[in-house]
Every structure is written in structure tokens, then in C-alpha cells.
Amino acid sequence: MATSKSKKAKKSTEKPKNTNTKPEVTVVEEIVTVTEPETIVTEIAEVKMKENKKSKCIFANFFAKKGDPEENILTIFKTPKIWGALVGELIGTMFITMLLLTLGIYQPLYVLFGVIGVTLAVFTLSGAHLNPAITAGMMATRRVSAIRGVLYMVAQVVGAWLGLVIVNAFRMAGETKVDLPALTAVEASNLWQLLAIEFLGVFTLAFFFNRAQEYKSRRSAFTYAAIIGGGMVLAVLFAIVISSNFFKISNNFILNPAVAIMYQIFPTSAENFGTLISKVGLEVLVFILAPIVAGILAFFVGDIATTLAGEDECEKHHHCKDGHCHEK
DSSP states (O other): OHHHHHHHHHHHHSOOOOTTOOOOOOOOOOOOOOOOHHHHHHHHHHHHHHHHHHHHHHHHHHHSOOSOTTOSTTTTTSSTHHHHHHHHHHHHHHHHHHHHHHTOTTOHHHHHHHHHHHHHHHHHHHOOOOSHHHHHHHHHTTSSOHHHHHHHHHHHHHHHHHHHHHHHHHHHHSSSOOOOOOOOOOOGGGHHHHHHHHHHHHHHHHHHHHHHHHHHTTTOHHHHHHHHHHHHHHHHHHHHIIIIIISOOOSOOOSOHHHHHHTTOSOOOOSSHHHHHHHHHHHHIIIIIHHHHHHHHHHHHHHHHHHHHOGGGHHHHEEEETTEEEEO
8 A cells, every 4th residue: 555655646746748848949139220321321421521621621721821810011010029030030141141151052061050050049039031032931821921021031131241241351351362252153054054953952941941840839949940950951962963063063052042132143244234134134033033932832842741741730720610710
């Protein structure tokens, strides 16, 4: 009897087998987000609008007035700052002229140290243009106002004249009369050669000056002066090698219209008045007009390169909204 009860108990504890049990299947639902065509078109339009705004901002930065927007002929003389700037340009150009007339352009190392020193001395006064071709480039790219640029050019010419007077006075007071370096007269036969030398030299100097403006805003005076000095030396070396070795011409470049004007480049005698005017015209073309054009062109090339290389920089200086750009 006991045995039969235990079997029944054991039998009752066993679970019945379910032959119809199916394996469990885990269903993973994948949610796919379908973007409506209208949304895609809207996003593309927004991207294009941002690109257009950025392009407008870049061009606005390129053509924007980079100098004092409030400066004009009525406001420039209200503060004494302009007089300090003019004194800086006058004294600086005087020293540059004395440097070139005493040590000469055939001493590039002396020119380097001299230009760096003079630039550092007048850097905070006027920016140390010291060359009408540089000032013309600054005016064309709207870094200085027209009235400031004209005043700078006048100060540079007067400074070059003072430098010539001082050096010539010491020369005349000496026991031995040493002649100043003389320029070979510009003739129709060598016109294009002299134009090329002046143009290349001033273009090199002006491009370096343009690039130095990036460091002027960072108050790195020595870097600013070193770039300008390096550009001056490179321009002089180009002029020396090309004129002496390639063209077989000596003493036929100045690279500074202010110095050229005061350095007696204009002839004072000729066979007749027509010949005199013709010679004066050639001198003006080579030593004044060509350098000024080279300076302006070099500044525009430098600004174009800066704009293309630093497109995002315009957002720091301009606020663009609804297709219009304003200076911050």
C-alpha cells in the first residue's frame, strides 16, 4: 500500500509535457525615419543661403573701409594726432633718404638694419609708410583716408628734401668733394627695362608691407618692421641683379617716388623745350607713375590672397544678417 501511494505522489508532481510548445521568437522592430522631400529642399536652401551670406561677407570685408570711418577733411585736424603722424613720416623719410645717399643701395645689410630701425622709431606715429607708393596702396585699399594719404605724401617729399639737403651740406663742407651717386638718364632705348626694374622692386616692397599689416594689429612692432625691412632688401637685391647683371645698367633705380622727386631726376637743360618736356615725362613715368601703380596693384593682390586664405575671418569683423553685412 505504501508503495502505491508514493508512486501516485511522484506521478502527481510531474508536469505534463506540452508537445505543442513553440520556440520563443524575439521581434526587433526597426524604425526608419523617412525625410519628407520638402524638408530636404528646405535644408539645401538654408545651406545655400549661408554660403551666399558668407560670400557677401567676404566681399564686404574686402571692400570695407579699414581705416577710421569718421576721418575726413573736416575732422582730421580736430586732434593733434595727425601732426604727430606727419612728423613721423617727415623724419622717417628723411632718415631713409640719408641712409640711401650715404651707405648707398648696394649695401643690402645696412639697408635692412636701417629700415628696421627707422620703421620701429615711427611705427606708432604713422605706421611708417615712408614711401608715396606705399601710401597710394594704403589709400586704394581704404586703409587710410584720402586726406591723410595726401598729407603723408607731402610730408614724405619734404622729408626726402631735408635728407638730401643735410647730406649735401656735409658733402660740400668736406675737404674732398665727393659726388653723390648719379642716375643714368632715362632714354627711349632703355625705357621698358627701367620700368620693369622700378615696377618689380616697388611691387615686392608693397606686397611685404601689405602682409605686415596683419602684425600691426597684433602690436608686434618688431615683426612688422622685420617684414618691411626684408621686403626692402629683397626689392633692392632684385633691382641690383637685374639692372647690373641682366641689363648691364647701373644706378638706375630708386624705388621711392619721394626720394626720386628730390634727387634731381628731372633734367634742367635740353636742346629745346620739347626735348626737355619729353625727358621730364620719361622720368615721371619711370620713377613716379610706375612705382605708384605697382604699389596699388601689390596691395590689391595681397588683399585678395588674404581674403581667399582667411574666409572665416570676415565673421570676426562683420555681422551678416538678411544678406547685409555690417562692421561689428
